[in-house]
Amino acid sequence: MFSGLSAFPLTPMNETRIDEAAFVGLIERLTTAGVDSIGALGSTGSYAYLTREERARVAKIAVEHAGNTPVIIGIGALRTKDVLNLADDAQKAGASGLLLAPMSYQKLSDAEVLAHFKAVAEAISVPLCVYDNPGTTHFHFSDELHGQIAELPNIASIKIPGVPNDPQEAKARVERLRALIPSHVSIGVSGDAFSATGLSAGCDVWYSVIAGLFPNTALELTRAAQSGNHAQAQQLSHRLQDLWAMFGRHNGSLRCIAAGAELLNLVDTPCLPLPLMSVQGEDRTRLATLIEQLHLS
Amino acid sequence: MFSGLSAFPLTPMNETRIDEAAFVGLIERLTTAGVDSIGALGSTGSYAYLTREERARVAKIAVEHAGNTPVIIGIGALRTKDVLNLADDAQKAGASGLLLAPMSYQKLSDAEVLAHFKAVAEAISVPLCVYDNPGTTHFHFSDELHGQIAELPNIASIKIPGVPNDPQEAKARVERLRALIPSHVSIGVSGDAFSATGLSAGCDVWYSVIAGLFPNTALELTRAAQSGNHAQAQQLSHRLQDLWAMFGRHNGSLRCIAAGAELLNLVDTPCLPLPLMSVQGEDRTRLATLIEQLHLS
Numbered sequence: 001m002f003s004g005l006s007a008f009p010l011t012p013m014n015e016t017r018i019d020e021a022a023f024v025g026l027i028e029r030l031t032t033a034g035v036d037s038i039g040a041l042g043s044t045g046s047y048a049y050l051t052r053e054e055r056a057r058v059a060k061i062a063v064e065h066a067g068n069t070p071v072i073i074g075i076g077a078l079r080t081k082d083v084l085n086l087a088d089d090a091q092k093a094g095a096s097g098l099l100l101a102p103m104s105y106q107k108l109s110d111a112e113v114l115a116h117f118k119a120v121a122e123a124i125s126v127p128l129c130v131y132d133n134p135g136t137t138h139f140h141f142s143d144e145l146h147g148q149i150a151e152l153p154n155i156a157s158i159k160i161p162g163v164p165n166d167p168q169e170a171k172a173r174v175e176r177l178r179a180l181i182p183s184h185v186s187i188g189v190s191g192d193a194f195s196a197t198g199l200s201a202g203c204d205v206w207y208s209v210i211a212g213l214f215p216n217t218a219l220e221l222t223r224a225a226q227s228g229n230h231a232q233a234q235q236l237s238h239r240l241q242d243l244w245a246m247f248g249r250h251n252g253s254l255r256c257i258a259a260g261a262e263l264l265n266l267v268d269t270p271c272l273p274l275p276l277m278s279v280q281g282e283d284r285t286r287l288a289t290l291i292e293q294l295h296l297s
Numbered sequence: 298m299f300s301g302l303s304a305f306p307l308t309p310m311n312e313t314r315i316d317e318a319a320f321v322g323l324i325e326r327l328t329t330a331g332v333d334s335i336g337a338l339g340s341t342g343s344y345a346y347l348t349r350e351e352r353a354r355v356a357k358i359a360v361e362h363a364g365n366t367p368v369i370i371g372i373g374a375l376r377t378k379d380v381l382n383l384a385d386d387a388q389k390a391g392a393s394g395l396l397l398a399p400m401s402y403q404k405l406s407d408a409e410v411l412a413h414f415k416a417v418a419e420a421i422s423v424p425l426c427v428y429d430n431p432g433t434t435h436f437h438f439s440d441e442l443h444g445q446i447a448e449l450p451n452i453a454s455i456k457i458p459g460v461p462n463d464p465q466e467a468k469a470r471v472e473r474l475r476a477l478i479p480s481h482v483s484i485g486v487s488g489d490a491f492s493a494t495g496l497s498a499g500c501d502v503w504y505s506v507i508a509g510l511f512p513n514t515a516l517e518l519t520r521a522a523q524s525g526n527h528a529q530a531q532q533l534s535h536r537l538q539d540l541w542a543m544f545g546r547h548n549g550s551l552r553c554i555a556a557g558a559e560l561l562n563l564v565d566t567p568c569l570p571l572p573l574m575s576v577q578g579e580d581r582t583r584l585a586t587l588i589e590q591l592h593l594s
Contacts, residue, residue, distance in 0.1 A: 015378050048402035049376050079346050080571040081312050103402070105345035105433050106573055107548040116572035136402050138435055251404040274377040275413035276403055 004036030007211035033215035127156030147180035301333030304508035330512035424453030444477035
């Protein structure tokens with residue numbers, strides 16, 4: 001489950017409700033394409049913006065419509081007690097794995113994050129992926145802390161936020177972390193622009209935002225990397241460079257991917273929770289052109 | 298209400314419930330001391346960690362026990378629709394004012410923050426304080442954006458995160474913001490170590506964490522500054538420098554103030570929501586000594 005391509009779909013919503021029909025459509029699009037796992041309620045799935053009840057419902061729908069594809073459910077929250085409840089809900093919904101980011105409001109210490117992961121790891125019965133995303137959590141993991149957490153029960157993967165652009169530096173970065181964690185814990189790259197470099201540097205999995213909307217495009221890149229054809233994977237990533245640049249202009253991928261889903265009529269417009277707004281204006285037009293010209297699917 | 302000393306108490310809690318009796322004790326301590334306003338459910342009141350129902354209950358208790366002291370209620374949340382509900386609850390509880398920080402998970406744009414404040418400002422019927430706290434929200438206001446928000450209906454104050462240490466630079470910083478906002482909007486300093494400098498630089502109010510636990514100590518400093526005796530205010534702040542240094546060592550004031558309340562038996566131990574932990578070890582012993590030696594009260 002924590003290898004290959006893990007696709008993170010949107011949770012389409014408006015100010016009144018979650019668009020369950022559109023969400024089912026997104027899940028089925030991923031299983032049809034044949035991704036290796038689905039990460040529902042990731043950052044792209046706006047987990048942080050939903051209530052416990054809404055998250056339990058989304059987890060249930062994702063598992064019900066994913067068929068044989070394993071579903072990983074994001075269980076992050078500010079309070080440890082809320083995370084424990086969310087883990088319980090996700091497991092009852094049939095999640096194959098869980099994903100936990102150390103969300104913060106007050107800046108967290110290493111000791112607090114370790115205790116938080118320990119409380120959760122010891123309470124669950126399915127594998128957990130440690131979600132390292134300083135752009136949203138504002139917590140910076142040291143590799144030493146990753147090593148300590150990776151020794152806890154049920155830890156199965158670490159989702160790192162990216163790798164250096166230079167292939168040798170990327171390899172050194174992955175090897176440094178690899179040396180500090182047990183061999184059964186996989187390392188996954190996120191930050192889609194880093195996928196080809198990360199996979200060729202030794203990452204076992206790509207935790208992918210674009211795969212949540214364009215699974216075939218992301219699978220082509222992943223399968224090339226998995227078969228050792230790293231030059232082709234890099235070419236496929238290079239083809240998408242205008243998309244990566246657009247992510248950079250809009251505080252990350254979410255608002256672009258939401259605009260893409262809206263443009264393709266896979267979701268209603270708008271599909272993000274306010275105050276978040278999908279990309280508008282010139283870049284929206286540019287995105288429509290990119291989807292067509294690059295045959296993103 | 299948005300002038301003088303505004304005291305921000307803890308919301309004491311454990312993993313099961315809010316300690317309402319202890320919270321009432323903290324509120325009564327503030328009214329007895331004679332603070333100018335009470336800021337319940339600020340960052341120190343752990344607003345971000347509580348459910349809508351818990352926050353409505355805390356707001357109600359604060360207003361009921363504050364007597365004639367105006368109560369400002371924090372209404373921040375990630376979603377605009379949740380903030381609107383929280384504003385409604387706070388107003389129904391009898392809040393005299395509201396406090397709104399642009400909490401974020403996904404990094405916010407200026408346009409998103411402006412639309413967020415506009416939706417809230419136009420929906421409320423009591424004055425709102427704009428809460429600028431990049432340390433917790435990770436949103437950085439430009440003075441120009443402050444100016445735009447300050448023109449919205451019901452905006453009455455801006456809580457800034459601190460001022461430069463140099464008195465002339467502090468004055469210039471406050472004057473720069475003052476020039477961009479209507480005269481009816483007050484400017485308040487927070488970051489307790491900056492209080493004396495901020496008040497002498499022209500801030501109208503001190504939004505104070507230590508006042509939530511040591512209201513008499515904070516009032517002495519505030520009244521000195523208000524009467525134009527800035528040298529005395531600076532001396533009183535200088536006396537507290539070991540406390541400011543301790544805040545610096547523990548990611549801010551919250552974990553120290555929680556330890557102080559625990560040491561004084563004003564709350565049960567622990568009183569913070571996990572994963573947050575009050576200060577332990579040597580600094581906890583040092584804090585006990587400081588409280589005694591400096592007669593903090």
